[in-house]
Amino acid sequence: MCTVIAGVEPGARTPVVLAGVRDEMADRPWRGPAAHWPRFPGLVGGLDLQAGGTWLAADATVPRVAALLNGTGRQASPAIRRSRGDLPLRAAAHGGLPGGDLAVYDPFHLVVAEPGGVRLWHWDGERLTEDKLPPGLHVIVNDGLVTGDADPKVAWFAPRFAAAPRPSADDPGDATWAGWRELAAGAGLPAADPRALVVRRELADGRVWGTSSVTLVALGEAGLRYDFDARPGDASAWTTVLAPPRGKR
Known part of the structure; x- marks a missing residue:
C-alpha cells in the first residue's frame, strides 16, 4: 500500500511538506530520480523501467510536485488501458489533472502540491472527485484520505509527523529534516508490524512485495x-x- 503524507501550513516559510512511500514488487525494475524524460524538460523523478513513467515527479522551477497512488474501483478495459505512470509527469508539468479520457486508466489518486496548497484527485474508474487539502497533516493511501481511527499505521504515524520539526525548503543541511527523515524511513518499526510504514511481504509464489523507496519534498x-x-x-x-539555489536560501 503506497502512502503519501502531506503537511499543509499556509503562511509558513515552507507551507507544504510531502512524504511519498512507494510500495511495489521487488523485481519491478526502476531507476532513481533524475531528468529521465526529454519530452518533459525540467522534470525530475524516479523512472519505472517497465512502463516508462513515474510515481512522483518534481519541477523545481515552479516549484511543484505530483505523486500517484493506485486506487480502488472499476479497472480499465485491457483493450484501451494506459499506464498511470504518465499522470504525475503531465500533472507536474502543467499543474493539474491531465486532460483526456480517464477511462483508459485504472483507479488512482493524484496529488499535486505547490507552495499555495495541495490538491487531490480521486478516480474510481467511473467517477472523478477532487479535494483541496485544508491546513493540517493528511495521510493518503490506496483507499484515499484516511484517519487514525481507520488505519493503525495512520494512528501511529500521523501524530508523530505532525509533532516533528517541519523540514525547511531552504535548509542547506539536515537540521530541520531529521525528524521527518526518520519517520519516513520507518521509525524502526518491523516490516511486519501492522503500524509499519516501510513494509515487506514474501508472497506465496516466492516473489517479494514491499517498500522500494521513500521521498521527501518541501515547497516554500x-x-x-x-x-x-x-x-x-x-x-x-x-x-x-x-x-x-544557494542565493535563495
Whole structure:
C-alpha cells in the first residue's frame, strides 16, 4: 500500500511538506530520480523501467510536485488501458489533472502540491472527485484520505509527523529534516508490524512485495527541496536530489 503524507501550513516559510512511500514488487525494475524524460524538460523523478513513467515527479522551477497512488474501483478495459505512470509527469508539468479520457486508466489518486496548497484527485474508474487539502497533516493511501481511527499505521504515524520539526525548503543541511527523515524511513518499526510504514511481504509464489523507496519534498518561498531514500528503513541512506539555489536560501 503506497502512502503519501502531506503537511499543509499556509503562511509558513515552507507551507507544504510531502512524504511519498512507494510500495511495489521487488523485481519491478526502476531507476532513481533524475531528468529521465526529454519530452518533459525540467522534470525530475524516479523512472519505472517497465512502463516508462513515474510515481512522483518534481519541477523545481515552479516549484511543484505530483505523486500517484493506485486506487480502488472499476479497472480499465485491457483493450484501451494506459499506464498511470504518465499522470504525475503531465500533472507536474502543467499543474493539474491531465486532460483526456480517464477511462483508459485504472483507479488512482493524484496529488499535486505547490507552495499555495495541495490538491487531490480521486478516480474510481467511473467517477472523478477532487479535494483541496485544508491546513493540517493528511495521510493518503490506496483507499484515499484516511484517519487514525481507520488505519493503525495512520494512528501511529500521523501524530508523530505532525509533532516533528517541519523540514525547511531552504535548509542547506539536515537540521530541520531529521525528524521527518526518520519517520519516513520507518521509525524502526518491523516490516511486519501492522503500524509499519516501510513494509515487506514474501508472497506465496516466492516473489517479494514491499517498500522500494521513500521521498521527501518541501515547497516554500525559497523553492523546492527533494530528498530520496533508496534503502527504505535506513535513515542514513537519504540523499538530496534537488535544492533551492544557494542565493535563495
